[in-house]
Amino acid sequence: MHYKRFHPYRINTETRDKHADVWLNAEDFIYPYFVVDGENKQEPIATLKGIHRFSVDRLLIDLERTVLAGIDKILLFGVVEADKKNVEGSWSKHDESVVCKAIRAVKQQFPKVMVITDICLCAYTNHGHCGILNNRGDIENDLTLAKLADMALAHARAGADMVSPSAMMDGQVLAIGQALNNNGFNHVNIMGYSAKYASNFYGPFRDAAQSAPGKGNRKSYQMDFRTRHQGIDEVASDIEEGANWVMVKPAHTYLDVIARATHRFPEIPMAAYHTSGEFMMIVAAAEKNLLDEHEAMIEALTAIKRAGASYIISYYARNYSERIKY
Ligand code: PBG
Ligand code: ZN
Numbered sequence: 001m002h003y004k005r006f007h008p009y010r011i012n013t014e015t016r017d018k019h020a021d022v023w024l025n026a027e028d029f030i031y032p033y034f035v036v037d038g039e040n041k042q043e044p045i046a047t048l049k050g051i052h053r054f055s056v057d058r059l060l061i062d063l064e065r066t067v068l069a070g071i072d073k074i075l076l077f078g079v080v081e082a083d084k085k086n087v088e089g090s091w092s093k094h095d096e097s098v099v100c101k102a103i104r105a106v107k108q109q110f111p112k113v114m115v116i117t118d119i120c121l122c123a124y125t126n127h128g129h130c131g132i133l134n135n136r137g138d139i140e141n142d143l144t145l146a147k148l149a150d151m152a153l154a155h156a157r158a159g160a161d162m163v164s165p166s167a168m169m170d171g172q173v174l175a176i177g178q179a180l181n182n183n184g185f186n187h188v189n190i191m192g193y194s195a196k197y198a199s200n201f202y203g204p205f206r207d208a209a210q211s212a213p214g215k216g217n218r219k220s221y222q223m224d225f226r227t228r229h230q231g232i233d234e235v236a237s238d239i240e241e242g243a244n245w246v247m248v249k250p251a252h253t254y255l256d257v258i259a260r261a262t263h264r265f266p267e268i269p270m271a272a273y274h275t276s277g278e279f280m281m282i283v284a285a286a287e288k289n290l291l292d293e294h295e296a297m298i299e300a301l302t303a304i305k306r307a308g309a310s311y312i313i314s315y316y317a318r319n320y321s322e323r324i325k326y
Helices: 013-019 056-068 098-109 141-158 172-182 200-209 230-241 252-264 276-287 293-307 317-323
Strands: 029-035 042-044 052-054 073-078 114-119 162-165 189-196 245-249 270-274 311-314
Touching (some): 029 056, 029 098, 052 056, 098 141, 114 141, 162 172, 172 189, 172 230, 270 293, 293 311, 293 317
Parallel strands (some): 029 073, 270 311
16 A cells, blocks of 8 residues: 655654745734823733733833834734723824824834724723614614724824724725825725624733723624624625725634635735734643643644734734744
């Protein structure tokens, strides 16, 4: 009987390295940052190991280390004080919001760092939902679009390179794109959180961003994880609306969606979000000595790239990049 021998590919480190065809580098990563008002703040986030809420001055200091690790793309999230939240999240469009301040400061000190901002109302509404609610408590998709467009415009005025709507409102990419074009910001790109599922793996993030919904859940606007084709349809629709990049989120538990979407749309850059819950599962397992955190990190992140993602948003981005250089 004839059979193929695979062991020669794996016989030692050198041959394994030679035959590997997925390599993950610092430039593949987007590093998330949480920013708060105030000065000299660097608050550890209990639910996200190694991640902090930074005031703008301290963000700039931390960024030096991130840039040194080779990372050139960041994703900014604003953490908003309770007294600035209201029913319609109006602080989100303010030029003095902490995100706008952070964009200006980062672009001034690190002009080459690509600044991407999250566009969603949940950190700015007092009810914690991602859009405007009617008096029955349901999301008003079309009323929300203008709010998201205003928020994106504020970030564009502050100098953001890319805005990234995560509210999962239908038409959000189109609405934001039109607002940017009408106001002379055609150069600002849009990354759609295209296939964003209503996931259990966002828990630690909501704690970090203080953006959990007070009542109910996000299942009426984020995707149902039992849908297979809709993920591709959502990606297709964002591309049609003019998204420059698309995203699948979560990443590690949705590798199939990444693979199918990149197979179908190979020409558009695909980002994948290794979410807070997926990250902390590895951390928690390592704390119980169930696995080696470093090895598990490499494996999980490599799997996301192997599935087809061009960019990975990850809380491990710096940890990985500081240790691994090809
Ligand atoms: C805001 C937003 C969320 C995440 C990114 N943007 C939370 C949510 O939709 O509830 C999750 C990120 C993570 O879990 O790391 N809409
Ligand atoms: Zn939201």
